[in-house]
Amino acid sequence: MPQLSIDIIFEAAIRIQLLEEKTLTLVFSPEGLSIKFPTTRRLADELGVPHYYVLPYFAMMEQEDLVTRAERVGIMTTLKGSRKYLGMLTASWRDEAASLLGSGILEEIEARTVP
Secondary structure, three states: OOOOOHHHHHHHHHHHHHHHHOOOOEEEEOOEEEEEOOOHHHHHHHHOOOHHHHHHHHHHHHHOOOEEEEOOOEEEEOHHHHHHHHHHHHHHHHHHHHHHHOHHHHHHHHHHHOO
């Protein structure tokens, strides 16, 4: 069984959205930018673990102010979580992200998450 961590879950989310589904749901608000995460079940499938293995990591991510969960909405990154997500995305998958989003949109997203 693979070892799990918050970083591994973020990487799995990026792989699912960017490489497999080729979709990224962004929410712009006065507070900043949020990114919709895949479902916990989809992440568990991607990671090859039972669903209940990933749930404690989402509790930790909420405590660390990386994500927020809302009934019937799903899991969204906070501004802090968006910075983490985009940092990982641009470090490892910048070309793929620019191909999906366009370089101008990617740059705008980065600008909106800069501290």
